Every structure is written in C-alpha cells, then in structure tokens.
Amino acid sequence: MYSEKVMDHFTNPRNVGDMEDADGVGIEGNPTCGDTMKIYIKVKDNHIVDAKFKTFGCGSAIAVSSMVTEMVKGKTLEEALAISKETVADALGGLPPQKMHCSNLGADALRKAIEDYKSRQNR
Amino acid sequence: MRKCYFDHVATNPLHPDALDAMMPYFKEEFGNPLSIYEYGTSAKKAIEDAREKVAGLVNAKPAEIIFTASGAEANNFALRGIALAKQNEGNHVIVSRMEHHSILNSARFLEKSGFVVTYLSVDKNGFVDPDAVKKAITKETVLISVTHASSEVGTIEPIKEIVKVAKEHNIIVHTDAVATTGNIPVDVKDLGVDLLSMAAHQFYGPKGAGALFIKQGLRIVPLIYGGIQETGRRAGTENVPAIVGMGKAAEIAKRELHERMAYLRPLRDSIIDKMAEVKNVFLTGDRDKRLPGHVSFCVEFIEGEAMLLLLAAKGIFSASGSACSSKALKASPVLLSMGVSAGLAQGSIVFSLGTGNNSEDIDYLLEEFPAVIKRLRDISPFSQGWGDREEGGECTVKK
Numbered sequence: 001m002y003s004e005k006v007m008d009h010f011t012n013p014r015n016v017g018d019m020e021d022a023d024g025v026g027i028e029g030n031p032t033c034g035d036t037m038k039i040y041i042k043v044k045d046n047h048i049v050d051a052k053f054k055t056f057g058c059g060s061a062i063a064v065s066s067m068v069t070e071m072v073k074g075k076t077l078e079e080a081l082a083i084s085k086e087t088v089a090d091a092l093g094g095l096p097p098q099k100m101h102c103s104n105l106g107a108d109a110l111r112k113a114i115e116d117y118k119s120r121q122n123r
Numbered sequence: 124m125r126k127c128y129f130d131h132v133a134t135n136p137l138h139p140d141a142l143d144a145m146m147p148y149f150k151e152e153f154g155n156p157l158s159i160y161e162y163g164t165s166a167k168k169a170i171e172d173a174r175e176k177v178a179g180l181v182n183a184k185p186a187e188i189i190f191t192a193s194g195a196e197a198n199n200f201a202l203r204g205i206a207l208a209k210q211n212e213g214n215h216v217i218v219s220r221m222e223h224h225s226i227l228n229s230a231r232f233l234e235k236s237g238f239v240v241t242y243l244s245v246d247k248n249g250f251v252d253p254d255a256v257k258k259a260i261t262k263e264t265v266l267i268s269v270t271h272a273s274s275e276v277g278t279i280e281p282i283k284e285i286v287k288v289a290k291e292h293n294i295i296v297h298t299d300a301v302a303t304t305g306n307i308p309v310d311v312k313d314l315g316v317d318l319l320s321m322a323a324h325q326f327y328g329p330k331g332a333g334a335l336f337i338k339q340g341l342r343i344v345p346l347i348y349g350g351i352q353e354t355g356r357r358a359g360t361e362n363v364p365a366i367v368g369m370g371k372a373a374e375i376a377k378r379e380l381h382e383r384m385a386y387l388r389p390l391r392d393s394i395i396d397k398m399a400e401v402k403n404v405f406l407t408g409d410r411d412k413r414l415p416g417h418v419s420f421c422v423e424f425i426e427g428e429a430m431l432l433l434l435a436a437k438g439i440f441s442a443s444g445s446a447c448s449s450k451a452l453k454a455s456p457v458l459l460s461m462g463v464s465a466g467l468a469q470g471s472i473v474f475s476l477g478t479g480n481n482s483e484d485i486d487y488l489l490e491e492f493p494a495v496i497k498r499l500r501d502i503s504p505f506s507q508g509w510g511d512r513e514e515g516g517e518c519t520v521k522k
Contacts, residue, residue: 002432007432010429010432011433011436013502016501016502027504030466031465031466031469031505031509032454032465032466034426034445034454034469035426036504036505037504038504054502054503054504055502055503055504056424056425056426056469056503056504056505057426057429058426058427058428058429058445059428059429059432061426061429062429062502
C-alpha cells in the first residue's frame with residue numbers, strides 16, 4: 001500500500017518532539033478527521049535552522065510530517081513556503097490517492113508555522 | 124519472526140479436512156449437478172450432503188438452506204428478497220446501526236426503491252434494545268434485520284427478545300449470523316428467526332460459499348434469475364467444491380464448537396484483563412456477551428491504521444475501524460453509533476483470535492502492543508489530552 005520511503009519515515013520518523021523555544025508553531029487538522037499535525041520551527045537569518053513535529057494520524061500522516069521537517073531544514077522562508085502537498089508526496093515516492101488530501105497536511109502546518117513566526121516578528 | 128494472525132473476522136484459514144473434502148470436486152468429480160448422468164448425480168449428492176451438514180450446524184431442515192456465494196449475498200438476498208415479496212403488505216424495514224455494509228447498503232437500495240428504513244441506535248455496549256424495536260414498528264413494517272453479533276465490537280445481540288417483539292406483530296426477522304455461525308451456538312429454532320445468513324470462511328470453510336436459512340413456507344423473491352438450481356431461488360451453476368468445503372467445515376464446527384469456545388475465551392480474557400492496565404485504552408462492546416475470540420479497543424490519542432501497520436511490522440495482524448484504515452476514510456459508523464467520540468474512534472483496533480493462536484501468541488501481543496501504543500503516543504501531540512481539539516466540530520479537511 002505504501003512506498004518504501006513512506007514506510008521508512010513512518011517507522012523511523014525524523015525530528016519527533018516538542019520545541020520549547022520555537023520561533024513559530026503551526027497546527028493543522030483535527031482528530032475528528034483523523035489527522036492532526038503540529039510543526040515547530042526555529043528561524044535564524046531568514047533560514048529555518050531546525051524543525052520538529054508531533055502528529056496524530058495514520059502511517060502516511062506521520063511519514064509526511066517527518067519528510068516535511070527534513071525538507072525545510074536549511075531553507076529560506078520563501079523556499080519553505082514553496083513546499084506543497086505535491087512536492088512532499090513526490091519526495092516520499094508517492095502517496096495512495098485517498099491519502100493525498102487527508103493525511104498530507106505537512107505543507108499546510110508548515111505554512112502556519114511560518115505565518116506564526118512572521119506575526120511574532122511584527123509584534 | 125513470530126507471525127500472529129489475529130484477524131479472524133476478516134477471514135479464517137481453511138481447515139485441512141475441508142480442503143481434502145473439496146479436492147475431488149476440483150478434479151475428477153467436476154460434473155454439473157444438473158446433469159442426469161453419473162458426473163452430475165455425484166456432484167448433486169455432494170451438494171445435498173453439504174446442505175444437510177450446514178442445516179445441522181444451525182438446527183434447520185436441509186430444504187431451508189439456500190447456498191450463496193458469500194455472506195454478503197445472503198444478506199442482500201434476505202433484505203431485497205423479503206422486501207420485494209412483501210411490498211404489497213407494507214413498505215417499512217427496520218435495521219440496526221450495527222449492521223455490516225451488505226445490510227446497510229441493501230437498506231439504502233430499498234430506500235431508493237420506495238421503502239422507508241428505520242436505523243436503530245444502540246447503547247454504549249453495542250446492544251440493540253428490543254424496546255426500541257417495538258417502538259420503531261409501524262403497521263407498514265414487513266422486515267426487521269439485526270445482526271447476531273457485530274464483527275467490529277463482538278457484542279452478541281438479544282435476537283430472541285427482538286423476535287419475541289416482532290412476532291407480536293407477525294413481522295419477519297432476519298439475522299446476519301456471519302460472525303457467529305460456527306463460533307457460538309446458532310439455533311434457528313431457539314432464536315426464532317425466519318432468515319439467517321452465514322459464510323463458510325468465518326468457520327474455517329472456503330471463501331466463495333455462504334448460505335441463507337429461509338424458514339419453510341416463507342416466500343422470497345430471488346436475486347439471481349436463471350435455472351432451477353437451489354429450487355429456483357438462486358440460479359447459476361453451483362460452486363460444488365466450495366459448497367462441499369462449507370459442508371465439511373460445518374460438520375467439524377458442530378463437533379468442536381464448545382471445545383473451540385472454551386479454548387478461545389481464556390485467551391481473549393487475558394488480553395482484555397492485561398490491557399485494562401494500560402492507561403486510556405478502552406474495551407469496545409460488551410465484556411461478557413461477546414464473541415469468544417473477539418477483543419476490540421479504542422486506544423486514546425493515537426490512530427488505528429498507524430497501530431495496525433506497526434503491529435504488522437512485528438508480525439501481528441489485526442484490524443481497525445479508524446477513518447484512515449477504511450477505504451471510505453470515514454470513522455466506523457458502529458463506534459459512532461455507540462456514542463464513541465470521533466477522535467477516540469480513530470484509535471480503533473480489533474484482535475480476533477482463532478484456533479491457530481496459542482498462549483505464546485498472546486504473550487507476544489501483550490509485550491508488543493503496549494510498546495506500539497507508547498511509541499505512537501510519543502509522536503502524538505495529544506499525549507497530554509485532547510485539549511480544545513477533541514470535538515473540533517466540522518471536518519474542514521477536504522477528503
């Protein structure tokens with residue numbers, strides 16, 4: 001059902017955990033739907049220097065979270081905002097069609113974390 | 124690695140004796156039961172022997188057993204066949220919310236065909252209340268269908284009491300006994316039902332064979348028209364090997380029924396008792412009136428498909444009613460109808476045991492399952508509680 005990459009990121013997720021001193025936090029989804037992702041980012045000189053996640057959801061939701069946190073590290077905020085559901089799914093070697101929308105919340109959670117960071121800067 | 128198959132509600136392995144009984148009918152005994160020469164007569168005899176054995180398992184007369192290709196077909200046949208046969212007497216059908224999709228979707232078909240269907244709610248343990256059945260009955264009611272036991276939560280329904288209520292109004296009762304036949308005593312006379320569905324692969328028979336018990340004298344409209352097979356009520360050349368396998372499996376199940384139950388119950392109970400020690404793991408369904416090998420939980424703060432996959436990676440094979448593990452991406456209607464919250468229902472997991480499991484399998488499960496729960500809770504943002512997201516109201520994510 002899942003690609004090898006999805007299974008790898010699901011069974012050995014990278015960057016799991018909370019981040020006490022995060023510069024931005026984004027949450028997407030709710031448990032009624034099945035999946036919820038919480039992404040933390042640490043930002044320095046317009047670059048995402050660290051990312052962590054906590055996710056409630058199925059195998060693909062956890063794999064997506066893990067992949068997104070890997071993808072954003074070292075990227076500028078602009079580059080990070082260009083990450084989409086499609087680029088995440090591609091990096092994972094594809095997702096089953098029925099999982100493309102409901103479990104693929106990583107890019108949305110990331111965008112919210114970046115928005116949170118920006119709103120903190122404007123305060 | 125140890126392999127533990129705990130998904131007997133999905134299907135059971137074929138009993139070796141059933142396979143042996145089937146083999147000649149794949150090979151030299153290949154005849155069509157309608158043929159009047161010896162190839163046909165021996166195939167016909169094999170089917171009638173099987174019919175007698177299946178009838179014996181549920182205490183019916185052989186003539187009351189109609190073979191089908193599956194439990195789902197038997198359920199479709201019962202609902203549509205009786206509703207159509209009775210449409211001049213009334214247009215109301217009652218089913219429960221615990222039913223299998225083959226009942227629920229047949230009921231929806233009937234609604235589109237002009238029938239009115241009442242879907243009965245259940246209590247928190249999954250029981251249909253006979254009083255609720257009584258209240259739902261109208262002068263238009265022609266059929267009541269309630270499952271004998273739900274394969275999702277294992278609760279055994281009070282069919283006898285429901286029949287009692289129905290018979291006060293002379294209404295036909297069907298029960299889907301796919302999960303129970305061959306696993307607990309099923310006696311059509313004792314239950315008092317008019318129709319009862321079963322499936323061979325749920326009691327170590329082959330896939331592709333099911334049956335509908337139709338009480339003698341009851342008129343039913345066929346689903347499949349054609350030849351005179353099954354006394355004209357189910358056309359199509361019979362699946363002789365599968366029917367023979369079903370007969371053999373029924374014979375063995377009847378003989379070993381009480382032994383199997385006595386073997387499975389303590390295994391089941393040891394899982395239930397041990398898992399009660401893990402925080403925020405809730406048994407679904409009734410503790411006592413449940414299928415002998417059936418254990419089902421909702422594990423809070425994590426999701427069923429993720430559990431199922433991590434367990435599978437450890438060689439433990441189970442089922443889940445979570446939205447993500449279903450192709451339809453909808454949380455289990457059975458759990459929701461029992462009042463389980465949508466978030467908690469995502470943590471659904473079902474272990475259904477069979478005669479091939481032993482106490483070492485259970486020990487292995489009890490070692491690995493809590494570890495899987497911990498691993499996923501460590502990843503979950505809700506490990507400290509649902510916070511304000513438990514009943515997030517609408518599902519805003521596009522599916």
